[in-house]
Amino acid sequence: MTTLVSVLSVTTVAGLATGLGALPVFFRARVTHRVYDAALGLAAGLMVAASVFGLVIPGMEEGTLRAVMAGVLLGGGALLGGNYLIPHLHAEYREWFAEGGATADDAAVMEPPAEDSLVEPDEGTEGSGAAGEGPTDEEKGILAERESSLRKALLIGGAITLHNAPEGLAIGVAFASGLNEVALLLAVVIGLQNVPDGFAFAVPMAETGMSNLRVVWYTTLSGVVPQVVASVFGYSLVGLGSGLFPLSSGFAAGAMLAVVFRELIPSSHGHGHADAATGAFLVGFVLLVVVDAVVVV
Structure with a gap:
């Protein structure tokens, strides 16, 4: 039987991978917009495949189509609602765009003076x-x-939570339902996805003039904290009722898909590198299938 300690350990390892994506800031002169867009495309491909193969299909096997699809709509709606209500800064390469009540001054503070x-x-x-x-x-x-450092922390934290919490929720839900293979698959995929995700977060953060070590530290925390907290929530939620997995898995999948289409895909297109982003998306999708086959075998 999976324990809460196991859930915390696996989710923490997956979250720590986010810090690896921040390492290129030490060579920031070599970071190109093409690489950035491709990294977002890779992350999007991994998340879409993980949502379908790791959450939607297992949820349908454990429950009804209606429950899973209801969860998908609820999860996507919750992400969009949070995106509208929670003030945060959405990063695009070396620029910051205010959303959800954040102001232009909030975005301006992230720029180097x-x-x-x-x-x-x-x-x-x-x-x-x-x-x-x-x-x-x-x-x-x-x-x-x-x-104001507090204002910065709140705005950045809002974006991080919206992006990473659904991933931790997915791992916790799978573990609580006894689907250890699915949970481990999700952890591996989310860990892989966290590398380009961390890269996407670190590049604009480094442009604020923050030291490289702090960028790596904060980027690592951005993956660990929300994913661990969300995994504990998902684990506890399913523990309240054995029949909640189909709805919960659909919820996590819907939130992840909403992140992909609301944030990752738009951020990776429109800069002249759509082909690189699309190619990386396909690579990410295929990589998930390969990892899925290895884990299952």
């Missing part, structure tokens, strides 16, 4: 405040708001 942003105006030149007096009280207030 300009070297001359606080140059004092010379006497006789136009500028804010009198010559030599520095920024006005209003400008100081804006700068203080932009430098």
Whole structure:
């Protein structure tokens, strides 16, 4: 019988793989937009295949089609609802886009500060405040708001939770239902997917001027924390009733699919590298099938 300790251990290992994706920040000059888009495509292919083969099909084998499809709709709806209600910053390569109530100032704080942003105006030149007096009280207030580390943490944490929680939920649900092979398959796939996912998170984070070591540390936490918490929730949820797996598996699958089509695919297209992203998507999908066959055998 699978214990909660086993669930925590497996999910933690899968989450730690996110940190591997941040290692290229040490060579950030070599990171190209094509590589970034391809990484997102690879992650999308893995997640789509995992949703179908690791969650939807096993859910239908354990329960009814109606229950699984209801779960898919509920999971997708919950992700979209959270995306609308939870203020967060959505990263696209070296840019940040505010969503869910986040503002343009919130996105601006993630950009590296300009070297001359606080140059004092010379006497006789136009500028804010009198010559030599520095920024006005209003400008100081804006700068203080932009430098709020708590605000940054909340906004980034909202995006991380929306993206990674469904994956941890899927592992916990599978383990709680006694489908250990399915759970291990999901853990392997999610671990593989977390590498490009971590890369996608680390690149814009590194552009804020944060040190490389901190980027790697925060990127690793971004995979471990929400996935572990969600896995415990999923494990506990199914434990409340043996018949909840079909609905829960559908819910996790729907949330993961919503992440793919709401975030990963749009972020990997429109920059002139759609072919690279599409090719990587297919590679990710095929890789899941291969891993599935190895785990089952």
